[in-house]
Amino acid sequence: xxxxxxxxxxxxxxxxxxxxxxxxxxxxxxxxxxxxxxxxxxxxxxxxxxxxxxxxxxxxxxxxxxxxxxxxxxxxxxxxxxxxxxxxxxxxxxxxxxxxxxxxxxxxxxxxxxxxxxxxxxxxxxxxxxxxxxxxxxxxxxxxxxxxxxxxxxxxxxxxxxxxxxxxxxxxxxxxxxxxxxxxxxxxxxxxxxxxxxxxxxxxxxxxxxxxxxxxxxxxxxxxxxxxxxxxxxxxxxxxxxxxxxxxxxxxxxxxxxxxxxxxxxxxxxxxxxxxxxxxxxxxxxxxxxxxxxxxx
Numbered sequence: 538x539x540x541x542x543x544x545x546x547x548x549x550x551x552x553x554x555x556x557x558x559x560x561x562x563x564x565x566x567x568x569x570x571x572x573x574x575x576x577x578x579x580x581x582x583x584x585x586x587x588x589x590x591x592x593x594x595x596x597x598x599x600x601x602x603x604x605x606x607x608x609x610x611x612x613x614x615x616x617x618x619x620x621x622x623x624x625x626x627x628x629x630x631x632x633x634x635x636x637x638x639x640x641x642x643x644x645x646x647x648x649x650x651x652x653x654x655x656x657x658x659x660x661x662x663x664x665x666x667x668x669x670x671x672x673x674x675x676x677x678x679x680x681x682x683x684x685x686x687x688x689x690x691x692x693x694x695x696x697x698x699x700x701x702x703x704x705x706x707x708x709x710x711x712x713x714x715x716x717x718x719x720x721x722x723x724x725x726x727x728x729x730x731x732x733x734x735x736x737x738x739x740x741x742x743x744x745x746x747x748x749x750x751x752x753x754x755x756x757x758x759x760x761x762x763x764x765x766x767x768x769x770x771x772x773x774x775x776x777x778x779x780x781x782x783x784x785x786x787x788x789x790x791x792x793x794x795x796x797x798x799x800x801x802x803x804x805x806x807x808x809x810x811x812x813x814x815x816x817x818x819x820x821x822x823x824x825x826x827x828x829x830x831x832x833x834x
Contacts, residue, residue, distance in 0.1 A: 591792045595785060601710065602781045608707045609774045611666050615719055616767050618661050618671065619760065626727070626757050629654050633734060633750040637743065647738035647746070651731040652688060658728070659684050659697075662721040672721040673700030681721040684728075690736045691729040698722035709777045715770050719763065727756050 632650050636642040659682040662672045673681040681700040685693050704718035730752045737745030 591788050595788045595792065598781060598785050598788070602778060602785060605707075605709050605774065605778050605781065608709070609771070609778055611669075611671065612707075612717060612767065612771045612774060614664065614666050615671050615717065616764065616771060618664050619719070619764050619767065621661055622658055622724075622727075623757065623760050623764065625654055625657060626753060626760065629731070629734075630750065630753050630757065633746060633753065636738065637746055637750065643741075648735045651735040651738070655684060655688060655694070655728055655731050658682075658724065658731075662724060670700070672719065674720040674722070675703040675705065676700045677705075688732050688735070691732045694725070694728040694732050697728060698725065707774070709774060710781070713777055715774055717767070717770060719767060723763075726752070730756065 629650060632645055632647060636645040636647050639645070662682045663680055664671050669677040670679065670681055673679050676699070679699050682697055683699055684697055688694060698721055700720050700722060702720065702722060704716045707715050707717065709715060730749050734746060734749035734753075736742075737749060
């Protein structure tokens with residue numbers, strides 16, 4: 538059999554082409570399967586340092602963001618609790634107005650309503666998020682409100698608060714800290730007002746009821762201001778968390794651009810390599826089937 542030098546060279550070139558194409562196809566199939574275009578830092582050259590820094594920052598930022606989301610949930614729970622207390626205070630004020638101004642006002646069970654509201658407010662202020670009390674100041678492991686079984690007047694609710702007056706400080710970022718200054722002890726005046734309203738109702742003391750009603754109105758206004766401050770704190774926290782999420786998204790895109798596979802491009806290139814490989818196989822097949830006479834033409 539006569540083998541021409543050109544024939545041998547052509548076969549060598551085709552074999553080299555096929556091997557290179559097969560290698561690329563295997564690499565691209567791996568990239569597509571794993572979603573990563575870089576499997577070793579050596580494959581990304583001078584971008585390796587950037588990728589390492591980006592991933593390190595992403596990890597620390599992710600941990601901080603999760604902590605801040607928990608803190609934000611805590612403040613939202615505080616705001617919800619304050620809103621519930623405010624609604625009940627407004628309802629109680631309506632009952633006091635009815636007791637004072639309605640001809641049948643003496644039939645309004647102010648004593649039972651006041652006693653029930655004190656218990657409900659106490660339950661609300663004893664709320665927990667996870668294993669931490671929301672309204673105990675810095676003593677988050679202590680149940681903040683402890684009311685006596687029987688309440689006949691304001692003196693009976695003295696000393697109900699078991700927490701402290703220290704505000705809760707939340708570190709949101711390296712240069713950002715917020716303080717939440719809300720605790721159950723700040724509701725001492727409300728418990729005293731409700732206890733006085735109960736006593737005045739039972740004694741038929743209209744002046745005492747009016748005084749309690751006026752004080753309750755002032756406390757409703759004060760609570761509205763407090764909720765406004767909590768809302769401002771919550772808005773600032775939401776802004777910080779949103780910024781951290783946006784930064785995480787950006788850093789994720791940076792890391793993805795370095796190491797992740799561009800699937801549409803990889804699929805297109807894999808398809809092109811497959812066509813190239815099939816053409817090479819076809820060419821070799823045709824050459825091997827040529828007769829000497831056909832090859833010499």
